[in-house]
Amino acid sequence: MDPLTHFLDGPRAARAFALSVHMSAPWGIAVRDNAALTVLAVTKGQARVDGMLLEEGDVALVRGPEPYEVTDAAGSVPTLEIGPGQRCTTVEKHDVRDELRHGIRRWGNAKDGETSLLVGTYERPDQAGGIVARALPRLAIVRQEDADSTLVELLARELAHDDPAAQVVVDRLLDVLVVSTIRGWFDSPESSTGPTWLTCDDPIVTKALEQLHAAPEMPWTVGSLADHVNTSRASLAARFRSTVGEPPMSYLTRWRMTLAGDLLHAPGTRTISQIAHTVGYTNAYSFSTAFRRHLGLTPTEYRHHHPALSDGDGTR
The missing domain is CATH 1.10.10.60 (Homeodomain-like)
Structure with a gap:
């Protein structure tokens, strides 16, 4: 088994937190959930993760547990905060979970904003795989031309419904999307500074x-x-x-x-x-x-x- 296969054998989602996020500008979210790994896929519009632009079709992996910001534009000030356990509040700590919920796995400040994201979170290091968490950069971005749009579409479809065993399907799709994104990142020029043992x-x-x-x-x-x-x-x-x-x-x-x-x-x-x-x-x-x-x-x-x-x- 090659080193990259060992590396990719890590992600094991178990009742992962995953949802479809719909936002209308201006907006900004400070993420302080201490999660080990988060995958973000832009399905409509654009967003910025710590200032880095993500456009429609791009997929990003964010390695925790350090905080980061997701915003509509450079310089936007977060008004919402995601804390441990995915608790959502305003920055003044007012609980807005019910206010921003639009279905079992649909969330945001608009039902159909100009920006839509798919978000999946591995809360514990053992779920993400310690190898993944340590070897990836803080932010790994795979652009639309190298990302697997089919997996993103399948995950979006599953998040839109509350069918039997939906959580199991979401977990497995999330694992495959993470593995696919890691593979795409290692094939990109940006990975040249990554750990050489993987290739x-x-x-x-x-x-x-x-x-x-x-x-x-x-x-x-x-x-x-x-x-x-x-x-x-x-x-x-x-x-x-x-x-x-x-x-x-x-x-x-x-x-x-x-x-x-x-x-x-x-x-x-x-x-x-x-x-x-x-x-x-x-x-x-x-x-x-x-x-x-x-x-x-x-x-x-x-x-x-x-x-x-x-x-x-x-x-x-």
């Missing part, structure tokens, strides 16, 4: 990455990894550093921390010790020490340092 074409390094991704719990050394890919230790170390930008064991540690972050936020009752063994540490102490060194928080602190999952029904 690695060195067959030896690709095989090494596959080994590390598939079995992070193994007690890897550069020597044992070299044996698995049938090359010398020195050759692997040089080629890995040249292609990926860091030594194999440094990369392995980062990969383990990424997986651990996802597991810490995933539903369930895995203990710190169980997670430690899953990602290749013999005990919770050594895992906690490595985790804090890389992320600045203990695993327990990290586990509790995210917003609560909301009900995701699109009616808030």
